[in-house]
Amino acid sequence: MGADPVLEALAAACPAARAARPEDAVAGVMPRFAASPATVAEASELLRAAAAHDLAVVPRGGGSKLAWGAPPRRCDLVVDTRAMDQVLEHAAGDLVVRAQAGASLAQLGEVLAGAGQQLALDPPPVPRAVAGTRGGSGAGASAGSEAPSGANGAAPQWRGATVGGTLATGAAGPRRLRYGTPRDLLIGITVVRADGTVAHSGGKVVKNVAGYDLGKLFTGSFGTLGLIVEAVFRLHPRPASAAYVTVDCDGPGEAYYAVAAAAGSELAPSAIELDRPARDQPFRVAVLLEGDPDGTAERTGLMGTLLGKGAATQPAAPGWWGWPANGQPRHGQPGNGQPGGGQPGSSQLSDSRPSDSQPGDGRSGAGQPGGAADAGQAGTLIRIGFWAAGLPRILRAVDAAALAAGLDPAVGGSAAAGVIYAAVGPGADPAAVAAFVSGLREALARGDGDARPASAPVPDGPPVLASAVVVHAPPRARDLMDLWGPVPSLSLMRAVKDQFDPGHRMAPGRFAGGI
Amino acid sequence: MIKQLIPRMTEICGPDGVITDPAELRTYETDGLTSHRVTPALVVLPRTAEEVAAVVAECAAAKVPFVARGSGTGLSGGALPHAEGVLIVTSKMRRIIAVDPASQRAVVEPGCTNLSVSEAARPFGYFYAPDPSSQVVCSVGGNVAENSGGAHCLKHGFTVHHITGLEIVTPSGELTWLGDGTGAAPGYDLLGAFTGSEGTLGIVTKVVVKLTKIPQLVKCLLAAFETTGAGGNAVSAIIGAGIVPAAIEMMDALAIEAAEAAVSCRYPEGAGAVLIVELDGPQGDVERECAAVRALCEQAGATEIREADDPAERAAIWVGRRSAFAAVGRIAPAYIVQDGVVPRTALGAVLDRIAELSAESGIRVANVFHAGDGNLHPLVLYDDSVPGAAETAETVSGAILDLCITHGGSITGEHGVGVDKSQYLPKMFDADDLDTMQLLRCAFDPASLCNPGKIFPTPRLCGEVPGARRAPHPLVASGQADQF
Numbered sequence: 001m002g003a004d005p006v007l008e009a010l011a012a013a014c015p016a017a018r019a020a021r022p023e024d025a026v027a028g029v030m031p032r033f034a035a036s037p038a039t040v041a042e043a044s045e046l047l048r049a050a051a052a053h054d055l056a057v058v059p060r061g062g063g064s065k066l067a068w069g070a071p072p073r074r075c076d077l078v079v080d081t082r083a084m085d086q087v088l089e090h091a092a093g094d095l096v097v098r099a100q101a102g103a104s105l106a107q108l109g110e111v112l113a114g115a116g117q118q119l120a121l122d123p124p125p126v127p128r129a130v131a132g133t134r135g136g137s138g139a140g141a142s143a144g145s146e147a148p149s150g151a152n153g154a155a156p157q158w159r160g161a162t163v164g165g166t167l168a169t170g171a172a173g174p175r176r177l178r179y180g181t182p183r184d185l186l187i188g189i190t191v192v193r194a195d196g197t198v199a200h201s202g203g204k205v206v207k208n209v210a211g212y213d214l215g216k217l218f219t220g221s222f223g224t225l226g227l228i229v230e231a232v233f234r235l236h237p238r239p240a241s242a243a244y245v246t247v248d249c250d251g252p253g254e255a256y257y258a259v260a261a262a263a264g265s266e267l268a269p270s271a272i273e274l275d276r277p278a279r280d281q282p283f284r285v286a287v288l289l290e291g292d293p294d295g296t297a298e299r300t301g302l303m304g305t306l307l308g309k310g311a312a313t314q315p316a317a318p319g320w321w322g323w324p325a326n327g328q329p330r331h332g333q334p335g336n337g338q339p340g341g342g343q344p345g346s347s348q349l350s351d352s353r354p355s356d357s358q359p360g361d362g363r364s365g366a367g368q369p370g371g372a373a374d375a376g377q378a379g380t381l382i383r384i385g386f387w388a389a390g391l392p393r394i395l396r397a398v399d400a401a402a403l404a405a406g407l408d409p410a411v412g413g414s415a416a417a418g419v420i421y422a423a424v425g426p427g428a429d430p431a432a433v434a435a436f437v438s439g440l441r442e443a444l445a446r447g448d449g450d451a452r453p454a455s456a457p458v459p460d461g462p463p464v465l466a467s468a469v470v471v472h473a474p475p476r477a478r479d480l481m482d483l484w485g486p487v488p489s490l491s492l493m494r495a496v497k498d499q500f501d502p503g504h505r506m507a508p509g510r511f512a513g514g515i
Numbered sequence: 516m517i518k519q520l521i522p523r524m525t526e527i528c529g530p531d532g533v534i535t536d537p538a539e540l541r542t543y544e545t546d547g548l549t550s551h552r553v554t555p556a557l558v559v560l561p562r563t564a565e566e567v568a569a570v571v572a573e574c575a576a577a578k579v580p581f582v583a584r585g586s587g588t589g590l591s592g593g594a595l596p597h598a599e600g601v602l603i604v605t606s607k608m609r610r611i612i613a614v615d616p617a618s619q620r621a622v623v624e625p626g627c628t629n630l631s632v633s634e635a636a637r638p639f640g641y642f643y644a645p646d647p648s649s650q651v652v653c654s655v656g657g658n659v660a661e662n663s664g665g666a667h668c669l670k671h672g673f674t675v676h677h678i679t680g681l682e683i684v685t686p687s688g689e690l691t692w693l694g695d696g697t698g699a700a701p702g703y704d705l706l707g708a709f710t711g712s713e714g715t716l717g718i719v720t721k722v723v724v725k726l727t728k729i730p731q732l733v734k735c736l737l738a739a740f741e742t743t744g745a746g747g748n749a750v751s752a753i754i755g756a757g758i759v760p761a762a763i764e765m766m767d768a769l770a771i772e773a774a775e776a777a778v779s780c781r782y783p784e785g786a787g788a789v790l791i792v793e794l795d796g797p798q799g800d801v802e803r804e805c806a807a808v809r810a811l812c813e814q815a816g817a818t819e820i821r822e823a824d825d826p827a828e829r830a831a832i833w834v835g836r837r838s839a840f841a842a843v844g845r846i847a848p849a850y851i852v853q854d855g856v857v858p859r860t861a862l863g864a865v866l867d868r869i870a871e872l873s874a875e876s877g878i879r880v881a882n883v884f885h886a887g888d889g890n891l892h893p894l895v896l897y898d899d900s901v902p903g904a905a906e907t908a909e910t911v912s913g914a915i916l917d918l919c920i921t922h923g924g925s926i927t928g929e930h931g932v933g934v935d936k937s938q939y940l941p942k943m944f945d946a947d948d949l950d951t952m953q954l955l956r957c958a959f960d961p962a963s964l965c966n967p968g969k970i971f972p973t974p975r976l977c978g979e980v981p982g983a984r985r986a987p988h989p990l991v992a993s994g995q996a997d998q999f
Contacts, residue, residue, distance in 0.1 A: 093751060093860040094889070116757060183707055184676055199951035200944065205856045207673075207888040208925035209662050209711050210932055210943055211970065212952040216675070216707030237757030260617060264640070266731035268797050295800040385699030389617035418618070418697045451618045460612045461622045461723060462680050462695045469701045487702040488692045492685065492958065496703060499954035512702045
């Protein structure tokens with residue numbers, strides 16, 4: 001076989017360039033080449049070479065969220081960041097860390113835990129020790145009142161999720177309520193543009209308004225503006241203890257009452273999560289309180305009183321805590337998301353998930369490119385953003401759209417932060433999934449999910465106060481939908497894309513509006 | 516040229532909304548950075564978002580530059596007018612459109628003062644967290660432009676963390692929303708990129724802000740130390756103990772002297788430094804943290820500690836700090852307010868070097884700073900009646916910025932680059948960095964009409980292909996960073 005001149009050019013820029021293998025596929029699209037630059041300089045030369053040969057480039061990290069977003073329209077070269085895996089600088093006294101994009105969250109978490117600090121993100125895949133979709137609550141409970149994200153220095157289970165991938169997807173978990181999302185914690189970024197230019201913005205200090213904040217632009221951009229190679233984050237002290245107050249609620253109104261009571265309290269909850277495995281089941285609300293042991297105990301007691309009878313306190317997260325991972329029911333409840341709902345016998349679907357069937361050591365995804373991504377395609381996960389007071393209306397809109405489509409999705413998420421998810425199992429009819437999503441979007445466009453209480457109307461605010469984004473879906477359902485739905489200011493976004501990537505070679509088609 | 520716009524502008528904004536009288540125009544010649552003055556060709560005061568859009572569309576069609584201005588309190592000249600341009604003042608747009616405590620949101624117009632948002636939210640038990648020291652007068656629109664912080668941003672974050680939707684007029688005159696108020700809108704985070712862009716990407720016409728629950732308890736602690744070094748050790752100990760106060764402020768002896776002269780704040784006599792630590796949150800936590808902070812300050816050699824938990828007592832502690840910038844006017848005829856950032860752990864070394872710079876130049880420097888996040892506000896004092904003193908002060912002020920850059924910090928923590936520091940920006944960012952930032956500018960404002968001449972020293976024109984530049988990054992060249 002004669003040497004491929006394009007591959008030779010790539011290998012000249014980055015020795016770890018090679019012909020693609022099946023596991024390099026991105027959302028089912030097979031690239032021609034894959035490369036793992038070891039340094040920023042190599043990444044720059046690699047993208048320069050890719051530009052010279054007009055290659056479409058798709059960045060990837062650990063692959064835990066590679067199935068998110070639309071499949072790339074073109075994919076010639078997959079750039080794997082995992083050879084750039086160094087935690088470069090942990091300035092503990094400044095509560096700042098600088099890491100390469102390919103560093104795993106698990107590895108980063110270990111380094112920071114050593115100094116009693118944390119990057120306060122708990123994105124999916126949720127640490128198994130915390131989320132434990134099966135038997136997790138039992139295992140977690142025995143661990144006592146440990147802090148979330150894997151206490152006592154234990155690495156949480158992120159299935160290989162990297163710093164770069166977390167930024168590119170903007171993924172956040174329950175504690176977004178207190179700490180925000182990746183964009184709120186990122187203080188500096190280094191990127192490689194489509195033409196190979198290396199650019200920085202921000203810096204190593206938390207307080208800094210010099211120049212445009214490109215970190216905001218790149219966070220959540222799904223690789224469409226360039227390759228993220230380095231990031232600087234602000235850190236938080238690791239709370240010494242954590243506890244959860246849970247309560248069951250009958251119907252959307254009661255669930256909203258519990259969520260609003262917790263959110264409106266002076267008890268500084270770190271997260272307020274909602275979960276309903278199926279339509280005929282009660283809602284469950286759980287509130288995470290963190291702090292020093294005395295403070296946590298004190299506020300946990302007060303929160304229990306606030307949430308009223310039936311509230312229970314537990315030292316570890318309930319089994320359903322976190323995301324409805326991979327579109328699966330979060331607690332192994334059979335039958336969710338199936339047409340007609342509630343049929344037993346479909347639980348083997350969740351049992352058969354290959355990369356989710358063992359706890360692993362936090363790095364299991366790293367050695368299995370593609371494996372974790374496949375797991376991500378298991379079901380459909382829809383992220384719904386809304387004004388927090390709209391929760392009951394949102395829940396009713398979800399139920400109405402799901403009923404009309406003949407589905408019974410698991411529903412839950414960070415209700416107080418205005419983000420919940422609807423998870424439909426992988427066996428659902430793709431057409432029904434698409435009908436559900438479009439029905440839900442129509443309802444949101446009508447304002448069905450808006451928070452417009454009579455006492456505080458928003459007559460002059462944003463035109464639509466909610467959105468529904470398909471985070472991931474099985475290929476057959478994905479092909480029937482616009483994953484992103486309507487996006488405000490899309491023309492400005494296109495203009496930004498045109499400036500950063502005039503050839504539309506960076507992850508083309510992955511993002512909103514076909515960007 | 517501009518004259519031809521007047522009839523149409525009058526039609527849009529009404530006769531009261533257009534200023535053409537030269538004397539009146541001159542009242543807009545400067546913002547909070549009074550060392551720069553430019554009289555605008557025309558001032559308009561639109562009443563609605565639609566009027567702003569119409570004004571900008573006229574400017575775009577006529578290729579006339581325009582600059583937005585809120586309350587004019589900015590300290591970097593970000594709202595400095597353009598001599599051949601239109602100054603668009605948002606002071607007539609002051610509606611609090613909605614307060615929605617259940618969603619922890621409010622929708623306000625850009626001319627609203629920062630404090631008025633908190634006042635509107637207070638009956639519901641909420642406040643608007645960013646609190647720049649000018650909060651009584653500064654506008655929310657200006658806060659968005661500058662990504663304003665404030666003393667309490669150590670815990671609560673900056674403007675960008677408290678904004679979830681912006682209605683803007685693009686530089687071509689179109690009204691559009693960035694974000695939908697949820698904080699989870701799909702697409703690029705243009706909202707985040709716009710915040711802090713110093714008015715160069717468009718004009719804000721409505722703002723959705725996040726409201727924050729008023730904390731159960733706020734405690735304020737004043738600790739006096741013999742030296743700033745000892746105060747700095749206390750700060751390190753507090754952070755090291757895992758405590759995140761709402762604010763940690765420090766003032767040195769000269770700043771204390773000035774504050775005493777101005778407002779008789781009665782800080783401990785003879786103190787070389789005072790530290791103000793404010794803690795907020797649930798009652799039990801705050802009380803325990805306060806006790807811990809007190810103990811840490813004592814261990815670090817505090818000579819006196821005062822504690823306050825009611826609003827009046829807290830205000831008495833803060834009055835000296837809040838008055839500090841203006842107060843130095845009592846001890847010097849003129850001064851420069853500097854705004855630089857260093858990693859907090861470098862504060863000691865940087866303060867020592869500032870003292871040396873002061874000694875070498877004979878220029879006094881009073882230090883007031885947000886010690887928790889390393890944001891320095893050195894006040895460089897001089898006598899403007901002495902020939903050459905202003906230049907020497909400027910040199911010292913610039914040397915302090917160089918010091919910040921050398922320590923891996925920033926040339927501005929909250930005042931912005933504006934016209935004041937655009938020449939320093941290339942010391943922090945290399946040509947490729949600046950070119951990349953320009954891409955964002957070109958996407959929003961290809962004609963470069965929106966607040967031109969701010970932030971970037973010599974912006975390349977949109978569409979221009981940058982020449983080959985292969986010089987090392989300035990931070991790499993100076994040997995203090997590999998990449999960042």
